[in-house]
Amino acid sequence: xxxxxxxDCPLQHQSSxxxxxxxxxxxxxxxxxPKEGSAGGAGDAQGCHSVPRVYLYIQxxxxxxxxLKDWLGANTLSRDRVKQLHIFQQILAxxxxxxxxxxxxxxxxxxxIFFSADGTVKVGDFGLVTAVDxxxxxxxxxxxxxxxxxxxxxxxxxxxxxxxxxxEQVLNTMFKTGWTLxxxxxxxxxxxxxxxxxxxxxxxxxLIFFELLHPFGTQMERIMVMTGSRxxxxxxxxxxxxxxxxxxxxxLLSNNPANRPDxxxxxxxxxxxxxxxxxxxPVANSNRGRxxxxxxx
Numbered sequence: 001x002x003x004x005x006x007x008d009c010p011l012q013h014q015s016s017x018x019x020x021x022x023x024x025x026x027x028x029x030x031x032x033x034p035k036e037g038s039a040g041g042a043g044d045a046q047g048c049h050s051v052p053r054v055y056l057y058i059q060x061x062x063x064x065x066x067x068l069k070d071w072l073g074a075n076t077l078s079r080d081r082v083k084q085l086h087i088f089q090q091i092l093a094x095x096x097x098x099x100x101x102x103x104x105x106x107x108x109x110x111x112x113i114f115f116s117a118d119g120t121v122k123v124g125d126f127g128l129v130t131a132v133d134x135x136x137x138x139x140x141x142x143x144x145x146x147x148x149x150x151x152x153x154x155x156x157x158x159x160x161x162x163x164x165x166x167x168e169q170v171l172n173t174m175f176k177t178g179w180t181l182x183x184x185x186x187x188x189x190x191x192x193x194x195x196x197x198x199x200x201x202x203x204x205x206x207l208i209f210f211e212l213l214h215p216f217g218t219q220m221e222r223i224m225v226m227t228g229s230r231x232x233x234x235x236x237x238x239x240x241x242x243x244x245x246x247x248x249x250x251x252l253l254s255n256n257p258a259n260r261p262d263x264x265x266x267x268x269x270x271x272x273x274x275x276x277x278x279x280x281x282p283v284a285n286s287n288r289g290r291x292x293x294x295x296x297x
Contacts, residue, residue, distance in 0.1 A: 063122055068208075069110035076215045084212045086281050090121035095205060096263040098123075099198050108204035109164040110211065163226060166203035167255050168196040199257035202266075206252025213245055214238055229253065247271045 066074075068087070091113060098105055105123070112125040162170060210229050216222035225235060232250055239246045248271040254260045266272055 061116060061122070063114040063116050063124075066115060067111050068113035068115075068121075071115075072110055072211060072215075076217055079212070079215060082279070082282055085276060085279050087121055088209050088212055089276070089279075089281070091123060091208060092205065092263060092266060094121070094123040095201050099201070099263050104198045105201050105204075106169075107164075108201055108208065110208060113208075163223075164204045164207050166196065166200040166257070167230075168257060169200055172196070196257065198262070199260045202252050202260040202263065203254075203257075205263075205266075206249050209245075209252065210234075210249050213242060244271050244274050248275065 091108075095105065095108070107125060108123070112123065114122045114124050116122055207226065207229065211222075211226065214225065214235070216225065228234070229249070230253065232253060234246055234249075248266075248269065251269070251271070252260060252266075261269065
């Protein structure tokens, strides 16, 4: 961005003529009229050449075109367990860092998770990030137009992708849009009117971990099974063959935010320790992304 290009001489002062039709005399810093050839006189053009051009650069890391969503869709038959655990471990570390900075991501999902050139996981799309200490009551009025909302001060109900949103985020949206809930769903009704915090990211983590471990053959199957998992309903075979994983996911997907562990607490859980007991992270590929989907595995 060439800031100097906005004007032939950004530091040059352009005087306007007075109502009497003549131009008021120019004066230098001492209050005296400038000499010929000095700045503000005939030498303006020469003075402009001494002003350096200013350029603005935004440097971003280059990642692979493939996101975690693409990787999941390309590897539907079977997945390497080491890769699954390694991906989740890195996502968890990223969330731990975000929370340690006092922020909430609010839109964790596979399409917002990227791979660098060597296959390292990168969590991106921080457009909905907000501070942990800013909270919004469900009953507070919000404008439907997000452009009029100060996202730095409110946990808006109209943000996030609903499949990966926590129950408290979904409820905020439902009450804002006038949806009604069944009277038999006491747990959800008790969440109404509550504020939400960083635990919304923990819920999204649980769904991402489940999707990492459970390949889907079709999008219809994915939607049905993922929706069921939000209700703690997992496929019988999944719960039977992966009991420790199921236990951890159930913990992360608790409808009550208070029952979900903090990001730092997850690694301290016995369940997590069992899953990573013999885990050895793969060596990063310096030439090509480790998680490329060119070969199905």
